[in-house]
Amino acid sequence: xxxxxxxxxxxxxxxxxxxxxxxxxxxxxxxxxxxxxxxxxxxxxxxxxxxxxxxxxxxxxxxxxxxxxxxxxxxxxxxxxxxxxxxxxxxxxxxxxxxxxxxxxxxxxxxxxxxxxxxxxxxxxxxxxxxxxxxxxxxxxxxxxxxxxxxxxxxxxxxxxxxxxxxxxxxxxxxxxxxxxxxxxxxxxxxxxxxxxxxxxxxxxxxxxxxxxxxxxxxxxxxxxxxxxxxxxxxxxxxxxxxxxxxxxxxxxxxxxxxxxxxxxxxxxxxxxxxxxxxxxxxxxxxxxxxxxxxxxxxxxxxxxxxxxxxxxxxxxxxxxxxxx
Amino acid sequence: xxxxxxxxxxxxxxxxxxxxxxxxxxxxxxxxxxxxxxxxxxxxxxxxxxxxxxxxxxxxxxxxxxxxxxxxxxxxxxxxxxxxxxxxxxxxxxxxxxxxxxxxxxxxxxxxxxxxxxxxxxxxxxxxxxxxxxxxxxxxxxxxxxxxxxxxxxxxxxxxxxxxxxxxxxxxxxxxxxxxxxxxxxxxxxxxxxxxxxxxxxxxxxxxxxxxxxxxxxxxxxxxxxxxxxxxxxxxxxxxxxxxxxxxxxxxxxxxxxxxxxxxxxxxxxxxxxxxxxxxxxxxxxxxxxxxxxxxxxxxxxxxxxxxxxxxxxxxxxxxxxxxx
Numbered sequence: 311x312x313x314x315x316x317x318x319x320x321x322x323x324x325x326x327x328x329x330x331x332x333x334x335x336x337x338x339x340x341x342x343x344x345x346x347x348x349x350x351x352x353x354x355x356x357x358x359x360x361x362x363x364x365x366x367x368x369x370x371x372x373x374x375x376x377x378x379x380x381x382x383x384x385x386x387x388x389x390x391x392x393x394x395x396x397x398x399x400x401x402x403x404x405x406x407x408x409x410x411x412x413x414x415x416x417x418x419x420x421x422x423x424x425x426x427x428x429x430x431x432x433x434x435x436x437x438x439x440x441x442x443x444x445x446x447x448x449x450x451x452x453x454x455x456x457x458x459x460x461x462x463x464x465x466x467x468x469x470x471x472x473x474x475x476x477x478x479x480x481x482x483x484x485x486x487x488x489x490x491x492x493x494x495x496x497x498x499x500x501x502x503x504x505x506x507x508x509x510x511x512x513x514x515x516x517x518x519x520x521x522x523x524x525x526x527x528x529x530x531x532x533x534x535x536x537x538x539x540x541x542x543x544x545x546x547x548x549x550x551x552x553x554x555x556x557x558x559x560x561x562x563x564x565x566x567x568x569x570x571x572x573x574x575x576x577x578x579x580x581x582x583x584x585x586x587x588x589x590x591x592x593x594x595x596x597x598x599x600x601x602x603x604x605x606x607x608x609x610x611x612x613x614x615x616x617x618x619x620x621x622x623x624x625x626x627x628x629x630x631x632x633x634x635x
Numbered sequence: 636x637x638x639x640x641x642x643x644x645x646x647x648x649x650x651x652x653x654x655x656x657x658x659x660x661x662x663x664x665x666x667x668x669x670x671x672x673x674x675x676x677x678x679x680x681x682x683x684x685x686x687x688x689x690x691x692x693x694x695x696x697x698x699x700x701x702x703x704x705x706x707x708x709x710x711x712x713x714x715x716x717x718x719x720x721x722x723x724x725x726x727x728x729x730x731x732x733x734x735x736x737x738x739x740x741x742x743x744x745x746x747x748x749x750x751x752x753x754x755x756x757x758x759x760x761x762x763x764x765x766x767x768x769x770x771x772x773x774x775x776x777x778x779x780x781x782x783x784x785x786x787x788x789x790x791x792x793x794x795x796x797x798x799x800x801x802x803x804x805x806x807x808x809x810x811x812x813x814x815x816x817x818x819x820x821x822x823x824x825x826x827x828x829x830x831x832x833x834x835x836x837x838x839x840x841x842x843x844x845x846x847x848x849x850x851x852x853x854x855x856x857x858x859x860x861x862x863x864x865x866x867x868x869x870x871x872x873x874x875x876x877x878x879x880x881x882x883x884x885x886x887x888x889x890x891x892x893x894x895x896x897x898x899x900x901x902x903x904x905x906x907x908x909x910x911x912x913x914x915x916x917x918x919x920x921x922x923x924x925x926x927x928x929x930x931x932x933x934x935x936x937x938x939x940x941x942x943x944x945x946x947x948x949x950x951x952x953x954x955x956x957x958x959x960x
Contacts, residue, residue: 330733359729360729362729362733363733364694364703364729364730364731364733364734364951365726365729365730365733366691366692366693366949367691367692367693367726368691368692369689378689396721396722397721397722397723397748397749398722401690401692404684404685404687404689404690405689405690406689408655408687408688408689408690409689423722424722624691626689
C-alpha cells in the first residue's frame with residue numbers, strides 16, 4: 311500500500327444524539343422497538359422529544375463515533391457527512407474536528423435541519439434509537455472527492471447510508487474511487503432491520519466490493535437468514551474477504567480465508583449505555599488494521615474501545631483510547 | 636401565607652451549557668479566570684469554542700438549574716427567562732419543561748441566538764465558565780406577569796441578571812409584584828466578580844427588599860469587603876432577613892435574626908464537576924423553606940442537592956432529589 315495521508319476515511323449520517331433515560335413502560339407507551347434504530351420524520355421527532363425526560367446532546371452518528379474513536383487511538387481520520395448550517399450542525403462539526411478528524415463536507419444551507427437521534431437508555435443499559443435524518447438526506451455523489459478517498463488507506467461506511475438514496479450513490483462512488491487508487495473499502499451492517507431493508511444489495515456488495523465487513527450477531531444472522539451464529543459465520547467466510555463479527559459480552563470473531571480468531575470481550579466494571587459499542591469496536595479494529603496489526607490484535611483493540619464506550623453515557627470516547635490500548 | 640400555585644418562581648439567564656474537559660495549561664493559554672464566570676461576546680465565544688475539546692450540551696443557567704432542582708424534589712416551579720426560537724432554545728425549553736417546571740416566556744424571534752456558557756472542567760473538578768448572553772439580553776419588564784409572580788410563594792432570581800440592564804428592571808418589577816401579593820423574594824449573589832460589579836446595588840437590595848439571600852464565602856466576603864468569613868457573617872446578620880451562606884466542603888451557615896445554624900456538607904464519593912453546586916443548594920433550601928421546614932433542615936436539603944450535582948458532569952440533577960432527601 312502506498313503511503314496515505316489518512317488511515318481511515320469515514321462516510322456516514324452526521325447526527326447529534328439527544329440522550330435521555332427512560333423505563334420500559336415509556337418504550338411500550340410510545341411503541342418503540344427496544345435495542346434497534348427506527349427512522350422517524352420531523353413531526354414524530356418533535357412529538358417524541360416533547361414526551362422525553364431532560365436530555366443531553368452529544369455528537370453521534372455511527373460512523374462519526376467510529377472516526378472519533380480512530381482519532382482517540384491516535385489515528386489519522388477524515389469524515390464525509392452532511393449537516394446544515396444550524397446550531398446542531400456547528401456542534402457536530404466542532405466535536406469531530408476537536409478530535410482531530412478532518413471534516414470539510416460543505417454544509418447544507420437550505421432544506422431540513424441537522425439530523426438528530428433521540429436515544430432512550432433503559433435501566434438495563436440498552437439503547438433504543440429514533441433517528442430523524444434531516445440534512446443527511448442531502449449527502450450525495452458530489453460530496454465525494456476521489457482525491458480524498460485515494461488519500462485514505464481504508465474508506466469505511468455505515469449500512470445506514472442506504473436509507474438515503476443519494477447517500478448510497480455517494481458510497482458506491484467512493485468505493486470505486488478507493489479501489490481505483492488501490493485502497494480498501496469497509497462497511498458495517500449497522501442494524502438488523504437495516505439489513506432486512508437492503509439484504510440483497512448488501513450481500514452482493516460484500517461478495518463483490520467490500521474488503522472488511524463489520525456486523526454483530528443479529529445483523530449477520532439477518533444477512534444470511536440463518537438461525538445460528540455458526541451458520542452465519544460459515545456463510546460470511548464464503549463471501550467476505552475479512553469479517554469482524556461482534557457478539558456483545560461473548561467478544562468477537564474475525565475471519566479471513568482460512569484464518570479464524572475468537573477474541574474475548576474486554577472487561578467492563580458496569581455497563582451504563584451500550585450506544586456506540588459496535589461503532590467503537592470498528593474504530594479499534596480499523597486503527598489496528600491500518601497500523602499493520604494482526605487480526606487478533608485488531609479485535610482486541612476493538613474490544614477495548616467498545617468496553618470504554620459502554621461504561622458511560624454517550625457514544626464518543628471520554629478517555630484517550632491510545633492510553634487504554 | 637395564602638395558598639400558592641407555585642412554590643418557587645425563578646427568573647434567570649436561560650443558558651445551554653457546553654461542557655468539556657481542559658487542563659490548567661488551556662486556561663492559562665486562553666487567559667481564563669479559573670473558577671469564575673466571565674462574560675464574553677459572540678466572536679470570543681466562537682474562537683474559544685473552536686479551541687475546545689469535544690463537548691456535551693446540557694441545559695444550564697444558574698436559576699434554571701435551581702428550578703430543575705426544585706422540581707426534582709417534587710416542588711412546583713415556574714421559570715421566566717429568554718431564549719431565541721433556535722435549536723438551543725428548543726433544547727433549553729424542552730429540558731426545563733420535562734422536569735415539570737412551567738416555562739412560558741415568549742421566545743425571541745429575532746436578535747442574538749440562545750445563550751451559551753462554555754464551561755471548562757479541570758482535573759480538580761473546578762469549572763471555569765464563559766458566558767455569551769445572547770438572547771438573555773432581551774429579557775425585560777414586559778416578560779414579568781404580576782399574576783404569575785403573585786402565584787408563587789417565593790420569587791428567586793440570580794444576581795447575574797444585573798449584567799443585562801433590562802433584565803434587572805424585570806427583577807425589580809417582579810420583586811415589587813411579589814411583595815404586593817404578600818410573597819417573598821430571594822436572590823443569589825451568583826459570583827464574586829458579579830458582586831464586584833454591583834456591590835452597592837446588591838447591598839441596598841438586601842437591606843431593603845430581599846427576604847432570603849444566598850451567597851458563597853467568596854461572594855459574601857466580596858459583598859462586605861471583609862477578609863474573614865466570620866466578619867462577612869456578622870455583616871450579613873445585620874442586613875439580611877434570612878441568609879444561607881455556603882462554604883463548599885465546610886457545609887453552610889444559615890442565619891435569621893438571633894438564629895444561626897451551621898450544617899455540615901453532605902458526603903460525596905468523588906467530586907467530578909462543581910458546576911451548579913450553589914444553584915442546587917438553593918433548590919434544596921427553597922424546597923424545604925416553601926414546605927415549612929426548619930432552617931437547619933432547609934440547609935440539609937441544600938447540601939444533599941449540591942452533593943448530587945457535583946458527583947457528575949452537568950448542573951442538572953441525574954437522580955430524583957426527592958429520593959435522596
